[in-house]
Amino acid sequence: MSQTFKTIAKFQYTAEAQIIKGRLESEGIEVFLSDNITIDTDPLVSNAIGGVKLKVLSTDAMQAQHILESISKYSIDDEGKAIHCPNCNSTKVAMFSTIKDFKSFFAFIFGFISGTLPFYSKDKYRCANCNTEFDIK
Structure with a gap:
């Protein structure tokens, strides 16, 4: 079985993504952040590259989405x-x-x-x- 990741959320800054990452990992979901190092180096490029992408395994995407929806905005x-x-x-x-x-x-x-x-x-x-x-x- 191939382990492909699916982007389930995008954030302006890494700190926001890290909080959600911690919540998902506490539920046993493997999480990967992309473009976080680039944005940490130069926060002004966040909008240009589409922000920090929070990715999970495709098999866990539905469960992760339900957890995201349960968090109050x-x-x-x-x-x-x-x-x-x-x-x-x-x-x-x-x-x-x-x-x-x-x-x-x-x-x-x-x-x-x-x-x-x-x-x-x-x-x-x-x-x-x-x-x-x-x-x-």
Whole structure:
């Protein structure tokens, strides 16, 4: 029997792929990452080469896909409970980084010029249902 791999997910950065890889390996699924070394060397080429590819054996693809679908794509609080939107009470809330004030804009420009990643940005939450942006206290 030939052991061919099938790509089941793509990620912008290696860290994201490593987390999912660990989860799949804990379930006994053999996982292979491709293009992760290239992206670790130069993260700016991630979009050009299609990101880090997470591959599993073709025979394990269906089981791996079910595990991926079971992982929540939305934010949770420190106690593991879903974050609720203050406007519509939906649990489809995701965290995002924003550059809206002078301090975060200056940090972004400095990081861009110096070739480092931005070291200051404000994290907020956005509801997928009503697009309300809010902070958690």
